[in-house]
Every structure is written in C-alpha cells, then in structure tokens.
Amino acid sequence: MDLIRLKNVEKKYKNGVQAIYDLNLAIEKGAFVFVIGGSGSGKSTLIKMLYREEKPTKGQVIVGGLDVAKLKNRKVYKLRRKLGIVFQDFRLLPKLTVYENVAFALECLGEKKSIIREKVLKALEDVGLKNKVHSYPDQLSGGEQQRVAIARAIVNDPKLLLCDEPTGNLDPEKSMEIMEVLEDINKNRGTTIIMATHDKEIVNKLKKQVITLKEGRLVNHKKKGKYEDEAI
Numbered sequence: 001m002d003l004i005r006l007k008n009v010e011k012k013y014k015n016g017v018q019a020i021y022d023l024n025l026a027i028e029k030g031a032f033v034f035v036i037g038g039s040g041s042g043k044s045t046l047i048k049m050l051y052r053e054e055k056p057t058k059g060q061v062i063v064g065g066l067d068v069a070k071l072k073n074r075k076v077y078k079l080r081r082k083l084g085i086v087f088q089d090f091r092l093l094p095k096l097t098v099y100e101n102v103a104f105a106l107e108c109l110g111e112k113k114s115i116i117r118e119k120v121l122k123a124l125e126d127v128g129l130k131n132k133v134h135s136y137p138d139q140l141s142g143g144e145q146q147r148v149a150i151a152r153a154i155v156n157d158p159k160l161l162l163c164d165e166p167t168g169n170l171d172p173e174k175s176m177e178i179m180e181v182l183e184d185i186n187k188n189r190g191t192t193i194i195m196a197t198h199d200k201e202i203v204n205k206l207k208k209q210v211i212t213l214k215e216g217r218l219v220n221h222k223k224k225g226k227y228e229d230e231a232i
C-alpha cells in the first residue's frame with residue numbers, strides 16, 4: 001500500500017522560480033527513502049509539500065489518504081497528526097527540559113498526564129536518551145539535541161517521519177548514530193521515513209531507496225540505491 005502519491009506535481013514559487021517539474025512518485029508504507037540532489041534541486045520543496053508548508057501549483061499530493069493541496073487550513077491538523085518532522089537545526093525550545101520538549105505537543109493535544117509520561121519515556125528510550133530527561137538543550141551535544149528532536153517527532157507514533165538534512169550540522173560519527181536511531185524507528189515502529197540529505201557516505205552505506213532530484217526533476221528512483229555522481 002502506498003502512503004504517499006504524487007501525480008504530475010509542479011511547484012512554482014511566487015517569484016517565478018520553478019522548484020519542481022512534473023513529479024510522479026509513489027512511496028509505500030514502511031519504506032525508508034533518501035531524497036538526494038545538489039543544492040537547489042528541490043529536496044526541501046518536496047518535503048515541504050508533504051506537510052503542507054508549501055502547496056503544489058499543479059498536480060496532486062496524497063499523504064495517508066489525504067489530498068494535501070485541497071486540505072482546508074482548519075483541517076491541516078489532520079495531516080500534521082499523521083507525521084513528525086526533523087530539521088537540520090533541531091528547533092528545540094531552549095527553556096524547556098528534554099522531557100518537556102518531547103511532552104509539549106502531547107500536552108497541547110490534552111492527553112492524560114500518565115499517558116504523556118509513558119509515551120515520552122518510550123520515545124526517549126528509543127533514541128537512547130532516557131538518562132537525560134532533566135537536561136536542558138544547551139547542556140547536550142548536537143547529536144543529543146537531534147535525538148531529542150527525533151523523540152519529539154515520533155512521540156505520538158506518526159505513520160510518517162520527514163527529515164530535512166537531519167545530519168547536516170553533525171560530524172560523521174554523530175551522523176551515523178542518528179542514522180542508527182532512524183533505522184531502528186523504521187524497523188521497530190514501522191514508521192515510513194523520508195530523509196533529504198547531501199551526505200554521500202550515509203546514502204552509500206545504508207543502501208535504502210534513493211530518489212534523485214536534479215534541477216526540480218526526478219532523474220532516478222532506485223530500490224537500493226547509491227549516491228549517483230549526477231546528483232552532486
């Protein structure tokens with residue numbers, strides 16, 4: 001079953017830049033997919049269209065049965081509940097502890113305290129940070145901060161995890177730790193993962209699905225791919 005389907009998708013920004021041309025794509029439930037391509041090839045635009053930060057100017061984006069472009073603003077929460085997002089720069093709340101950062105969204109949803117506690121501790125265990133619950137973000141390394149951001153993204157057990165250059169600010173060793181965490185989440189929770197990246201070493205080592213974008217066009221979609229030279 002496909003979790004994501006894109007049909008003839010185009011994205012032209014208001015300034016006239018066309019970021020995506022006639023993109024057709026299907027991603028099945030449970031997949032782990034790298035989106036690669038040079039700077040400006042459209043990777044972030046693709047990710048943004050999946051969580052309705054940007055709307056396609058033409059075509060259809062279907063995520064978990066929802067027609068994302070047609071979704072009314074007041075219904076966007078239905079989409080956002082199905083997915084978690086991780087960014088290059090972590091985006092943690094500096095005045096909240098690790099526990100509070102991960103619990104925040106669940107508190108906003110009005111979940112019971114006991115359920116929040118159970119979910120937060122499970123998510124922190126999954127990213128290997130159960131011993132840091134009381135720390136503040138500035139007391140953690142970059143790799144640890146990114147693991148908190150991942151825990152926050154998966155705490156409500158979304159079907160889809162979107163990652164935009166999650167290892168972009170980390171050294172190769174910390175990057176590999178992040179990849180191990182993501183692989184475990186994909187395997188153990190069955191979460192579909194889509195990750196935009198520049199990191200050739202990671203893509204070549206993990207041998208996952210690879211979608212290659214070049215100047216806004218899909219030039220390759222491989223089941224067990226490598227970082228193609230044409231993507232650089």
Ligand code: ADP
Pocket residue numbers: 013014015017018019037038039040041042043044045046
């Ligand atoms: P990547 O993530 O692969 O670096 P992006 O999706 O960020 O690529 O950008 C694709 C193209 O769209 C680039 O030419 C970029 O300058 C342009 N672009 C991205 N965001 C905007 C925006 N908000 N307004 C106008 N142009 C944009």
